[in-house]
Amino acid sequence: MLDLFFQQLINGLSLGALYALIAVGYTVVYGIVQLINFAHGEIFMVGAFGAFATWMLLGQPTDWGVSASLLILLPLMLLGGIVVSVTVALLTERFAYRPLRNAPRLAPLITAIGVSVFLQEFVRLFYGRIPGFPDAKSAIPFPSVAGISGEIVRIGSVTIQMPALFTIVALAISTLFLWFFVNRSKTGRAMVATSQDPDTARLMGINVDKVIVAAFAVGAGLAAIAGVAHGLNYGNIDFRMGFLAGLKAFTAAVLGGIGNINGAVVGGLVLGVVEAMATTFIPGQFGSSAWKDVWAFALLILVLVFRPQGLLGAKVVDRA
């Protein structure tokens, strides 16, 4: 039983790390423009497809050795994913959200739903039209990266898959990077200032437009890393993968306290562990894996009722 507990803890942490990487994007954008970027799940999906496209453009290498894969292939795929994600995120920001910055709050939210549906369909319909690319109407097998895909590490009776480890390490590095970015860089500090008081920040000479762009870009970059991690963990990517992942990541962001970057990380990990544990330790019929999404969403509702500011405290709680 204890073995199973540790095994599910590892499973939960790797799933949670994925949620956390996506959740940061929700939280950063929300902290600054108070917009739930409903299309962020799709940014994650687009990142995975971007990484796949990079692999295609490299000539579909399948036989690179471990060191070449880890030092060249993986960084290039990550870079490709990030470039695509960030580009798409900035385009939606510029053309869909920015014109609505002073509109009633319903307008950007509905726009976000539209963007989300549009991006999904765009990938589904047009990805396969790129010469040589596989049709994206059904799932596409994600390339394996030597040294990560299929490798496992055993600690006692607990099996840790390398892709899961990759996700957790990627989250750790990203969190570290975020900390430096927010606390040490000029743009990062401008972001904090804007999220605390946009008007005063503007008076202090901060270019709010630039700050918003930076927020979208940071979120999209992390989402792209999550996209690659998803591909490595689960072996394939498809145009619908962003919907549920996005919803879960949003739940994670709320769980940790929306607007709070550390909260998003903690919330993601907690959510992942809760999901994994629920399938093992809830007895009877309701412990089936089919209920795990229900438990995750029920957690969201419970948090909103009893601790709307989230685990680590939100910047904004109630904005009508």
Next chain:
Amino acid sequence: MNTRLFKLAGVAVVAASLALTGCGSRTEPAASGSAGGATKVAKIGVIAPLSGDLSALGLGIRNSVDLAIRQANESGAIPGWKLELAAEDDEAKPDTGKNAATKLASDDAVVGVVGTLNSSVAQSVIPVLDSAKIVQVSPANTNPTLTKGADFLTAPKRPNANYFRTCTTDAVQGPFAAQYLLGEGVKKVATIHDKKSYGQGLVSEFSKAFTAGGGTIVAAETINPDDKNFSAVISKVQGGAPEAVYYGGEYPQAGPLSKQMKAAGLKVPVMGGDGIFSGEFIKLGGTDGDLATSVGAPVDTLESAKPFLEGYKAAGFAEGYEAYGAYSYDAANAIINALKVSLKDAADAKSAREATITAMASVSFDGATGKVAFDEFGDSVSRVLTVYAVTNGAWAAKKTGELK
């Protein structure tokens, strides 16, 4: 004064148009009928997802039916009649499927329908076609309640006399897989299914036969059809140390499941039904040693499958025939065989609808999937199945046999 002006203008315009209309009349251009006497037209409908993410399967169904119709017209299978295809999209949605069925039912030339892909869509489509007395043959529905009613196990009762299917139900595939695994010396199996009617039915039939044969089910789990991450389930299954995992569901989940299982150190074969018997399964992570059952003898060994395989290639369809192409081809040919009887003395297509349903009961021929005939519930009587195994990255036939 002003009103008079309006009246005048109005009258002038109306008079002018009437005068001009009188000049011509709408007559049909000379009849373009072929071969002497008038050829009457009967239509075979298709209801399948022609758009959306299941469209690959749906288009395969449509093309295969189209092929059967073309071949029947070329060979003059039904003298005095020309068959036409009427394909409708159901988007894999019950609502849209019902609209499609209503549309086909209101077309007097439609005498039979091949479809649907999804059992949930069939539930909405069958009643509409039944009330119009149009025969429906599904190449893909495996839900046993469609032919045997709510109490299909204890008190089977056929709900709709117009409904037939060429694919087999779960009651045949599950036990066949169980017998195969027992024969290979596998005694401990874990089952996983996706909660859809197909997967759930397969697993429950499999489990019954497997335990009856002396095997043990060490774990029974379910997943959500839209899941991507199976690590929690795999960890649970792993505890029972199964020698194989029987999966009830389709390839989009089965492929990744197999891959993630092996990555997690559970290196045992995944076995499933015809839902995973697809090249996509291997692409998405199915590995050597994974097994699948499928109906009929292997298509390339059957003499009766040649017209289908060769015809499909020759017809130059843009899409492949996919998993249900051969079943659809057989379904269309079953209808055509019934039409040979019912259309012979019929004055028009509509009046032959009921006779077609009656004639279906005695249809019997060798099709692309083997022998095609129906029992008293409308289910395919074919009980010949083949076990395939992934060998060197492709499906290869392992064992063909008949379920006793």
Next chain:
Amino acid sequence: MRVIISDETKVRFRYPARAVGIVGAVLMIVSIFLPWSYGSGALDDVGFYGAPSPLQFAFVVLPVLILLLLAIPLVGKQRLGQWAKTVAWNTSAKTASLATLATVLIGLAAIAIELKGLVNIDVGGFTALVGALLAAVATPFLPDSPEPTLARVKSPTWLQILGIVLMMAGVLFAAAFALNQTDAGAFLTFVAFLVGVVLVLRQLGVMAWIGIAGANNNRVLVLAAFATAFAFPFTQNGSDANMSIASQVLIFAAAALGLNIVVGLVGLLDLGYIAFLGAGAFTAAILSESAFSTLDFHPPFIVVVLISGTVASLLGLLIGAPTLRVSGDYLAIVTLAFGEIFRITMNNLDGNDGPNLTNGSNGIPGIPDLEFLGFNFGDAHVIFGVDIGRFANYYWLMLLVIALIIVVFMNLNYSRIGRGWVAIREDELAAEAMGVNTFALKLLAFAGGAFLAGVAGAVKAHHDVSVTPDQYVFLESAFLLAAVVLGGMGTVVGVLIGATILKLLPEKLRFFSDYRLLLFGLLMVVMMQFRPEGIVADERRQMEFHDEDEELAEEIEEELISHHAHLNPERRGFDL
């Protein structure tokens, strides 16, 4: 983008422009007696000499309008008298010409696509094109007419009622004609034509006149609208194909109207609304006489409807009570999560992962038709010599439900409760400070909207024969929301139009079905950028979205004043 032609040019060219325009109109009228295409497979068979197809007959209305608008003023200002200013002759002719050009272009494009190649356009098609181009190029050179005052012409009550009845007859005819177009090109051409006619009528001031006539004879308008809707099955000649779509549109519209209370009136974004429709449908299915029903309790349908509505509204309370306190964006996502919880739960209650209530993903099929007082909804019957099929029966039932919903909606909208809702939407804090019980009112909206959806769901269960969880996915919620947003939040007519567009177009335009969702997503984005208030704008809401637009504010104010002046003729203050 708009080409501005100076007033001087317009005055200089006014005579040649009028002449060219008339020539264009005449050419187009002549063209319908010429074949437009070589083959017979395009539009509704337009390849004949001297024998226009029904579509061409309909089309000719526009050129005849242009001709009349251009020719009648030729008699001179004196003889036109007051009518010179009442009708916007020139401007309307310009609108009509542009609309005609659009219609002709769509029609010809359809011919070219359906018969594969531009060569298939015959002499009639080219004549029409030349005529349309002439008219469209010439009419912008006419001097602008002043704002039409047709709406302000005093008209006797009988004429107003006649106008309403004629308009409804037109709507009925157009709907029947459009639905019977099996050819996608013909359907599109006709829709373009209809949009053109509506635009011209608006330009002429006829729409405003009808609006005032409707306001003066409110009961007549409502009755006429329902009589029209009621008469629709008689235009279908016993065919069920369109009735099946029409009844689905009504079910969808009923749910959208329920959502409209929540989103349109109170301003709470609910992204899981389809769950309430599903709750009603599942409740009705489980309580039905279906062999697959899992409960042994089968009350009559009237009771089932009430239970379904109650179950749905209880769910509404369940989800609303905890989350309405943290208003705003959270609510949107929580409702979305709730929609997913509902779907997954329905999937899981199959006796395997939970108690057996819904048969899991198989759902509950074989739901029998409704039966009222011995009348079975599944039976076809004959009324006035027209076959009335199964779906027409359900259509009428849904019409009743919709009527009920509209009555409730309108009464709420103009009541104390409705004003409270709007106050919450505009500024919740201020509303609360003014003593509005915001929490109770929001809960009421949530539960009330859910009740309506539940009732619609109960009918849907019997209409659809089978209920499965995969009918109630997030995308359907998005579609409901889109119907409300597209049509116009907070309005009844708008939501009805939105629901019709979203359900009807995919059925009629199968060829783009693969791009349907792509366009849907794009439409939502574009709509929010350029016309967030929807096709039919609620006046209050329009102000909200364009609060910096002074001109619009003045325009609306003026409209309201003239409107009220008409409604209260005894107050002569604003008689213009």
